[in-house]
Amino acid sequence: MRILVTNDDGIYAEGIKHLREALGELGEVIVVAPDRERSATGHSITMDRPLRAKEVVFKDGFKSYAVDGTPADCVKLAFDALLQPRPDIVVSGINHGPNMGTDVLYSGTVSAAIEGMIYGVPAIAVSTASYENPNYRGAALMAQRLVREVMDHQGLPPATLLNVNVPDVDLTELKGVAITRLGSRRYENIFDKRTDPRGRTYYWLAGEIVEDDSEPDTDVAAIRRNEVSVTPIHFDLTDYKLLEQIRGWQLNLCKPGKFC
Ligand code: MN
Numbered sequence: 436m437r438i439l440v441t442n443d444d445g446i447y448a449e450g451i452k453h454l455r456e457a458l459g460e461l462g463e464v465i466v467v468a469p470d471r472e473r474s475a476t477g478h479s480i481t482m483d484r485p486l487r488a489k490e491v492v493f494k495d496g497f498k499s500y501a502v503d504g505t506p507a508d509c510v511k512l513a514f515d516a517l518l519q520p521r522p523d524i525v526v527s528g529i530n531h532g533p534n535m536g537t538d539v540l541y542s543g544t545v546s547a548a549i550e551g552m553i554y555g556v557p558a559i560a561v562s563t564a565s566y567e568n569p570n571y572r573g574a575a576l577m578a579q580r581l582v583r584e585v586m587d588h589q590g591l592p593p594a595t596l597l598n599v600n601v602p603d604v605d606l607t608e609l610k611g612v613a614i615t616r617l618g619s620r621r622y623e624n625i626f627d628k629r630t631d632p633r634g635r636t637y638y639w640l641a642g643e644i645v646e647d648d649s650e651p652d653t654d655v656a657a658i659r660r661n662e663v664s665v666t667p668i669h670f671d672l673t674d675y676k677l678l679e680q681i682r683g684w685q686l687n688l689c690k691p692g693k694f695c
Pocket of ligand 1: 474
């Protein structure tokens with residue numbers, strides 16, 4: 436089995452190290468990751484300049500590629516240019532910080548996994564649900580377990596991936612593994628308005644996270660209970676209920692260029 440490991444914290448991030456060690460027990464691990472931190476770049480790709488992949492050899496002799504692009508670029512380049520044969524599975528992370536609720540839309544970590552999914556292989560995004568005391572060891576073991584399970588079950592259904600968050604407690608304090616849905620985790624955005632040394636105004640995004648943990652089946656609630664959260668995510672953003680509803684709207688054209 437060939438396992439592509441990537442992330443959005445950059446190739447030298449600690450999460451990569453833990454992931455390649457844990458997954459190395461299951462198969463051949465290849466790392467293709469951004470050459471610097473690219474957190475919160477979402478699913479952006481680079482089209483207006485060339486991409487370069489530099490071979491990086493870690494202290495232990497492990498070879499990998501550092502790409503001067505986004506996480507999605509890394510996966511695209513890995514599949515279409517760098518790796519032959521193609522990887523069998525993509526594991527993205529271990530992200531330094533949570534990716535829950537609406538985070539998944541901004542997350543480079545989750546977007547790299549989505550890109551793997553677009554290439555038709557199973558994909559898993561793994562994050563530590565804490566910035567202060569990230570439990571990389573627990574997250575790496577969870578990733579290892581999940582890769583095994585996914586492969587034992589002949590992969591994942593088309594257009595799906597697993598989004599995993601691991602609480603920041605010792606392995607012995609983990610309360611279990613919850614299969615969850617995406618919760619509500621939004622940001623009370625505050626733009627700090629400041630003045631630069633040349634007298635010009637600039638804005639700096641700050642603010643606080645607002646978590647709604649009232650519903651126990653969400654990722655946010657599971658992490659609060661010190662459980663690992665595993666959320667299956669579907670790529671299809673279509674809302675089928677609303678689709679049916681707006682079929683009844685007056686949107687028809689009676690003739691070309693004229694609404695009824
Ligand atoms: Mn990150």
